[in-house]
Amino acid sequence: MLRCQSLEDGDGFPDLEEDEEIDQFNDDTFGAGAIDDDWREEHDRLAEMEEKVPSSHLLAGSTSPISDLLGDQQEELEHSLSQLVKEIEEPSLPHGSRTPLSSGMNLSIWDSSSDLRPIRGPYMTEDMSPMSILQEYGLAPIPPPNRDHAERDASERALPRRSTSPIIGSPPVRAVPIGTPPKHVGPIFSQQQVLCPNPIHIRAASSPFNNHPSNPATLLRHPFPSALSPLQRAQLIGGAQAAAGQMSSSQFACSGGLHGPVMAGVAPKPLQGHVGSMVAPGGGGFRPFFGVPSAAAPGAHLKNIRPQQLPFRPDTTHLHPQHRRLLHQRQQNRNQHRGVNGSGGNRSSRSSLTEAHRRDPYAGLMLQREKEWVCRIQLLQLQSTDPYHDDFYYQNYFEKLEKLSSSQDRPSEGPKKERTKLITPQVAKLEHTYKPVQFEGSLGKLTVSSVNNPRKMIDAVATHRSDEEDTREKQVRDKRRQTLVVIEKAFSLLLELEDFDRRFSLCCDDEERDALTEERRQKLQQLSDILRVKEGSERAAEEQMVQIMCIRKGKRLVARIFPFFPLQQCTTLISTAAHSLPFLIKKDVQDQILPCLATPCSQVVGQLSGLAVTALLQSLSGSGVTSPQQQLTAVLQNKFGLTLLCQILERSEELMTSEYSTALNQSLWTPLVAQVAHCLLQIPANSLPQPLCSPVTALLHFSRYLDEQALCQLRSKFRSASSL
Amino acid sequence: MNYMPGTASLIEDIDKKHLVLLRDGRTLIGYLRSIDQFANLVLHQTVERIHVGKKYGDIPRGIFVVRGENVVLLGEIDLEKESDTQLLQVSIEEILEEQRVEQQSKQEAERVKVLALKERGLSIPRADTLDEY
Numbered sequence: 001m002l003r004c005q006s007l008e009d010g011d012g013f014p015d016l017e018e019d020e021e022i023d024q025f026n027d028d029t030f031g032a033g034a035i036d037d038d039w040r041e042e043h044d045r046l047a048e049m050e051e052k053v054p055s056s057h058l059l060a061g062s063t064s065p066i067s068d069l070l071g072d073q074q075e076e077l078e079h080s081l082s083q084l085v086k087e088i089e090e091p092s093l094p095h096g097s098r099t100p101l102s103s104g105m106n107l108s109i110w111d112s113s114s115d116l117r118p119i120r121g122p123y124m125t126e127d128m129s130p131m132s133i134l135q136e137y138g139l140a141p142i143p144p145p146n147r148d149h150a151e152r153d154a155s156e157r158a159l160p161r162r163s164t165s166p167i168i169g170s171p172p173v174r175a176v177p178i179g180t181p182p183k184h185v186g187p188i189f190s191q192q193q194v195l196c197p198n199p200i201h202i203r204a205a206s207s208p209f210n211n212h213p214s215n216p217a218t219l220l221r222h223p224f225p226s227a228l229s230p231l232q233r234a235q236l237i238g239g240a241q242a243a244a245g246q247m248s249s250s251q252f253a254c255s256g257g258l259h260g261p262v263m264a265g266v267a268p269k270p271l272q273g274h275v276g277s278m279v280a281p282g283g284g285g286f287r288p289f290f291g292v293p294s295a296a297a298p299g300a301h302l303k304n305i306r307p308q309q310l311p312f313r314p315d316t317t318h319l320h321p322q323h324r325r326l327l328h329q330r331q332q333n334r335n336q337h338r339g340v341n342g343s344g345g346n347r348s349s350r351s352s353l354t355e356a357h358r359r360d361p362y363a364g365l366m367l368q369r370e371k372e373w374v375c376r377i378q379l380l381q382l383q384s385t386d387p388y389h390d391d392f393y394y395q396n397y398f399e400k401l402e403k404l405s406s407s408q409d410r411p412s413e414g415p416k417k418e419r420t421k422l423i424t425p426q427v428a429k430l431e432h433t434y435k436p437v438q439f440e441g442s443l444g445k446l447t448v449s450s451v452n453n454p455r456k457m458i459d460a461v462a463t464h465r466s467d468e469e470d471t472r473e474k475q476v477r478d479k480r481r482q483t484l485v486v487i488e489k490a491f492s493l494l495l496e497l498e499d500f501d502r503r504f505s506l507c508c509d510d511e512e513r514d515a516l517t518e519e520r521r522q523k524l525q526q527l528s529d530i531l532r533v534k535e536g537s538e539r540a541a542e543e544q545m546v547q548i549m550c551i552r553k554g555k556r557l558v559a560r561i562f563p564f565f566p567l568q569q570c571t572t573l574i575s576t577a578a579h580s581l582p583f584l585i586k587k588d589v590q591d592q593i594l595p596c597l598a599t600p601c602s603q604v605v606g607q608l609s610g611l612a613v614t615a616l617l618q619s620l621s622g623s624g625v626t627s628p629q630q631q632l633t634a635v636l637q638n639k640f641g642l643t644l645l646c647q648i649l650e651r652s653e654e655l656m657t658s659e660y661s662t663a664l665n666q667s668l669w670t671p672l673v674a675q676v677a678h679c680l681l682q683i684p685a686n687s688l689p690q691p692l693c694s695p696v697t698a699l700l701h702f703s704r705y706l707d708e709q710a711l712c713q714l715r716s717k718f719r720s721a722s723s724l
Numbered sequence: 725m726n727y728m729p730g731t732a733s734l735i736e737d738i739d740k741k742h743l744v745l746l747r748d749g750r751t752l753i754g755y756l757r758s759i760d761q762f763a764n765l766v767l768h769q770t771v772e773r774i775h776v777g778k779k780y781g782d783i784p785r786g787i788f789v790v791r792g793e794n795v796v797l798l799g800e801i802d803l804e805k806e807s808d809t810q811l812l813q814v815s816i817e818e819i820l821e822e823q824r825v826e827q828q829s830k831q832e833a834e835r836v837k838v839l840a841l842k843e844r845g846l847s848i849p850r851a852d853t854l855d856e857y
Contacts, residue, residue, distance in 0.1 A: 374761055375732040377761045
């Protein structure tokens with residue numbers, strides 16, 4: 001009774017009270033449950049079956065005698081009728097059209113009850129499962145079971161009054177995601193059914209047939225079998241409610257007849273503040289009410305009830321705890337407000353709204369159903385099973401808010417500011433494990449792509465390169481890096497060394513000069529250590545030197561180092577360079593920086609002994625790896641190579657003309673020069689570069705070993721090269 | 725207050741008087757009758773309001789269906805505050821004339837500007853050509 005008061009509008013309350021009194025009076029007079037049913041409805045129904053059913057059955061108060069009185073004839077009639085109804089109903093059921101609903105509304109109570117009868121059996125097997133699921137989801141409070149039982153026990157004997165149903169006031173909040181087919185249709189439905197106050201009327205109406213298995217009392221508890229499709233159930237309910245609407249002239253007037261239109265007008269209002277109310281009906285299979293556009297539809301009052309009494313679900317996965325708390329608080333405030341104001345506030349707001357509607361005859365172009373559809377389609381986008389992942393900023397924002405408010409709330413317990421909050425769908429986490437559909441006898445499985453199961457477009461697999469390849473590349477990279485480091489170190493030392501000359505000229509103290517000299521010596525030592533020039537002949541040192549000279553900065557470094565190093569080390573450097581000159585030339589193609597080595601080299605070569613010059617020419621003309629011809633061809637076509645050759649020949653000419661004419665070992669020197677000259681003659685004139693020094697002396701030296709004709713050719717070649 | 729995501733928050737504004745600013749600069753005032761998820765709007769008893777300086781004029785347009793992408797701004801009109809405006813309502817003819825004059829002067833200013841820029845070897849794309857792809 002209390003629940004009813006809060007659910008239905010206050011207006012309904014006095015009526016109910018009145019009815020209650022009258023009922024009580026009737027009960028006292030006629031026995032419990034006798035007058036519960038509508039007399040007019042009863043009359044209509046009985047008028048229908050006047051011919052078949054003896055009028056004595058009108059006395060509905062006594063149940064068991066009636067069952068005895070009803071003979072086989074009655075049983076047969078019921079059976080055939082139920083068959084007929086099934087035949088009419090069933091083919092149209094799966095198509096989801098709303099026409100069955102309306103047809104269901106036209107059914108008489110009797111029809112609907114007979115339709116229910118055959119399906120009662122299977123439902124019983126499931127019995128309490130809905131309840132357990134409800135508890136699992138933490139749904140609407142379930143009335144204490146013992147009270148329920150008492151109620152039921154009483155209902156077996158005497159029919160309870162509609163208003164005493166304890167469950168009416170607890171509307172469902174469902175954990176079914178919007179847009180996806182309901183997974184727990186059975187339980188949800190049954191709960192809905194429990195909520196619906198109408199079945200009692202059904203019971204009352206069908207009480208004459210209490211003998212039948214479809215005892216209305218059991219009908220109340222387990223209204224429909226879970227084996228039915230949601231639509232079927234919806235139809236059944238629709239039918240039942242329609243029936244209720246038809247028969248409720250006295251008791252039901254308050255909700256069904258009188259206030260229906262008013263409430264339908266109010267319907268947009270609850271929509272604004274209540275999220276769940278919109279979400280909840282959307283997901284389930286229980287949608288008959290939205291299909292009834294008429295304001296006077298029996299479902300109208302229910303539609304209105306649900307949002308207002310919506311309990312806040314504590315286990316909504318999607319909302320942040322803080323958000324949830326805020327919502328909860330808000331709801332409590334609202335409830336309090338209602339408690340204080342009673343139905344008065346409600347009524348006033350409604351009246352103002354209806355007034356607005358009266359002013360604006362065009363209002364309500366958008367149906368409630370359409371509004372809900374828009375809301376749902378927007379909420380659908382926010383649906384998420386992993387909010388922290390999908391909605392990181394929202395979650396973090398509310399975390400921050402929580403911290404902020406908790407730090408602020410402590411000192412002052414003043415009224416909190418209400419912040420605007422985004423409404424998000426309350427979705428329970430559902431595991432989506434996709435199983436491809438397989439038809440019997442088919443060869444393959446039919447895959448259907450969906451949001452949860454997107455179609456695999458490519459099967460991309462990350463490939464890793466083999467370790468060996470990786471390390472090799474790494475080694476090369478590391479080597480280059482190392483070389484660069486060496487160059488940098490050497491360069492910084494070189495700059496310091498170059499700086500010493502200036503410092504040397506600045507200071508005049510002898511001691512200081514000595515100190516500086518010592519320091520310079522140390523730096524030079526460091527430099528040669530870094531460049532490993534001392535170990536000259538060793539392969540590793542040579543390798544490093546070549547690496548350094550492959551890099552542009554390294555070449556410049558070497559060019560600047562020559563003046564600082566003693567002759568021995570410079571000779572080593574030059575011979576190293578000469579030895580691997582073809583390689584260096586190849587690396588120098590882009591830089592073209594090798595010629596910068598020419599000037600320092602000339603200074604070094606100018607000091608070389610005969611032996612050293614021979615060795616240098618030997619290394620220039622190639623080692624055993626490549627044929628001398630090949631190497632020389634490459635070297636002599638390079639500017640630096642040719643310049644170096646000229647310098648060497650110049651030096652040898654110098655040595656020959658000097659007093660140490662024996663310095664050059666002729667037996668070694670002559671074939672080398674002959675080889676070089678031969679090679680030079682092979683090279684076409686246009687590919688011979690212009691040497692950086694004058695080739696005159698070199699030609700002079702060649703004249704010692706070559707005949708006139710060859711010398712002429714060489715001269716013309718050099719001339720053409722210099723003229724180029 | 726809580727609010728619904730997206731255009732669902734407009735649901736509660738339905739059947740109220742709204743001002744809609746369109747992408748082409750027009751201002752519509754009418755009762756919002758219907759919306760959808762794209763913010764497509766149905767306006768009822770619509771007037772197109774033209775403001776020029778302190779004057780404004782209303783051109784009755786009837787029912788207006790606005791494609792959502794064209795909505796720049798949408799706001800409810802406070803019916804109580806609507807009347808105490810400092811703006812002066814004038815007739816349609818007058819406001820149209822005012823608008824024409826204003827547009828003409830604007831165009832003239834624009835033309836002068838473009839000319840000045842051209843003399844300096846600069847050119848700016850005209851704003852109205854940017855919108856037409």
